[in-house]
Amino acid sequence: MFIQAITLFPEMFASITEYGVTGRAFKQNLWQFAAINPRQFADNKLGYIDDRPFGGGPGMIMMASPIQTAIDAAKQHYKQHSIGQPENSRVVYLSPQGAPLNHAKVQALSRLDNLVLLCGRYEGIDERVLQTSVDEEISIGDFVVSGGELPAMMLMDAVLRLLPNVLGDSASAEQDSFANGLLDCPHYTRPTEFQGMSVPEVLKSGNHALIAEWRLEQSLRRTLQRRPELLDGRCLLPQEARLLDKIRLEQEQ
Numbered sequence: 001m002f003i004q005a006i007t008l009f010p011e012m013f014a015s016i017t018e019y020g021v022t023g024r025a026f027k028q029n030l031w032q033f034a035a036i037n038p039r040q041f042a043d044n045k046l047g048y049i050d051d052r053p054f055g056g057g058p059g060m061i062m063m064a065s066p067i068q069t070a071i072d073a074a075k076q077h078y079k080q081h082s083i084g085q086p087e088n089s090r091v092v093y094l095s096p097q098g099a100p101l102n103h104a105k106v107q108a109l110s111r112l113d114n115l116v117l118l119c120g121r122y123e124g125i126d127e128r129v130l131q132t133s134v135d136e137e138i139s140i141g142d143f144v145v146s147g148g149e150l151p152a153m154m155l156m157d158a159v160l161r162l163l164p165n166v167l168g169d170s171a172s173a174e175q176d177s178f179a180n181g182l183l184d185c186p187h188y189t190r191p192t193e194f195q196g197m198s199v200p201e202v203l204k205s206g207n208h209a210l211i212a213e214w215r216l217e218q219s220l221r222r223t224l225q226r227r228p229e230l231l232d233g234r235c236l237l238p239q240e241a242r243l244l245d246k247i248r249l250e251q252e253q
């Protein structure tokens with residue numbers, strides 16, 4: 001997968017290309033990356049790529065032309081180097097107005113050959129380039145941030161973890177456990193005693209069926225307590241339904 005980020009701060013993306021599983025996968029060429037700085041396409045000598053908003057108001061707006069040129073350059077790059085299929089390529093604007101990012105969307109994006117991520121700064125981008133050149137707008141959450149780069153890197157991390165061979169076998173099993181749609185169970189490791197607190201006996205029993213059931217019950221209990229909406233519309237396996245009934249019965253008493 002070839003990912004291009006259109007950003008005023010290309011160096012920020014070292015967080016993804018230089019560290020962790022995404023960094024190792026990048027070094028193994030399991031995915032490719034390029035950053036495009038729209039400042040290089042400024043129409044004026046001084047490199048201005050932002051201007052005051054029509055209609056007044058605080059802050060600045062990113063001008064349409066340098067962004068348009070940057071998007072065209074990104075498309076030209078993967079066409080010239082015949083990377084993947086143009087029809088399996090998409091331009092995504094990370095935006096507070098976007099559709100909420102979720103696992104289904106991450107899975108869909110992970111099947112693309114080319115992904116162009118447009119990152120806003122200031123108060124946003126001139127609407128006219130969004131209307132003509134962006135395929136979809138995606139939001140990572142309902143809170144104010146300073147730019148689209150950190151949202152872009154969160155999206156990249158989630159997408160890249162789904163690519164073949166990016167996660168080692170153990171980690172991909174872990175990924176599967178995360179992707180069961182439930183909150184995670186409590187975790188423990190050595191030492192057995194920490195500040196007078198011990199570890200649930202079942203986890204030291206060596207009885208893997210019992211351990212698996214305990215973990216599933218803890219995940220269900222936590223999900224019901226902290227994020228009950230995650231259970232809505234989720235089809236429950238027989239064991240999950242049985243444990244959930246048990247938990248709900250306990251809570252009624």
Ligand SMILES: CC(C)(C)c1cccc(C(=O)NCC2(NC(=O)c3cccc4nocc34)CCCC2)c1
Nearest residue numbers: 094095096120121124139140143144145146147151
């Ligand atoms: C969500 C809500 C609180 C209602 C709100 C309303 C209006 C503006 C902003 C806001 O944060 N504007 C600033 C910018 N924000 C984002 O880019 C951004 C923000 C949030 C999630 C995201 N996912 O991707 C990119 C995202 C836009 C231009 C530079 C950064 C936030």
